[in-house]
Amino acid sequence: MKEGFISDKRRVSYLAATYTRIYRGHSVLIEGDFGAGKTRFLGLLRPKKLHAIWVESLFNIHETLASILKELNYDTTATYRRTPQYLKMICNLANCFIIIDEASDLDSRVWPYLKRIIDAGVPIVFAGLPKVRTFLTREHPDILSRLKTLILYPIVVEEFIAQYKDIQQEAIEQIYMAVKGDMRKFKELCTDCRDRAKELNYKFVDLNLALEFISDLPAQ
Secondary structure, eight states: OOTTOOOHHHHHHHHHHHHHHHHTTOEEEEEOOTTSOHHHHHHTOOOTTSEEEEEOTTSOHHHHHHHHHHTTTOOOOOOGGGHHHHHHHHHTOOSEEEEESOGGGSOGGGHHHHHHHHHTTOOEEEEEOHHHHHHHHHHOHHHHTTEEEEEOOOTHHHHHHHHOTTBOHHHHHHHHHHTTTOHHHHHHHHHHHHHHHHHTTOSSBOHHHHHHHHTTSOOO
């Protein structure tokens, strides 16, 4: 029942897991739907011993490699002929890790280069939609096997629990799982449950009341 529930404790544990991975030279995939807070989570990554290098996911491979080195104050030009040189330089980097947000936008041709960097022990933290894992499962299972996947759910669920004391936590969890990440539907359903509870003179929305509304949802 708790599988789809998000709380601050989850993010704290994810930060600890990410730090452990990158300090050991390993890489991570942060997965989540729209609005899950992936970018916000990445902003929390501030390890004391490693320098974070943010990379734009829309670049081609030449620009990607050059931009990584530019973040470290190297004088680089994004050209095809310098790609092998830049890749070798990046693979030899120490005391830093790479962050790639919106990994769903990465050009498919970039992934083999990123694999070389990962294998060299330079950690990469990716963040993207679930389709990133789907793509890697299909096209690059070898890369996926090198990543620890952490799944984020929208923090708004936690905020609902704090804000609406008249809805049991168990009911909120089940509503969230039932709408499959559709936060607009989630809020709408919570409001409907509260209105119904008032009609029935209930002091709070319990699981049974929530299940009545969940059972009326169309199949997804």
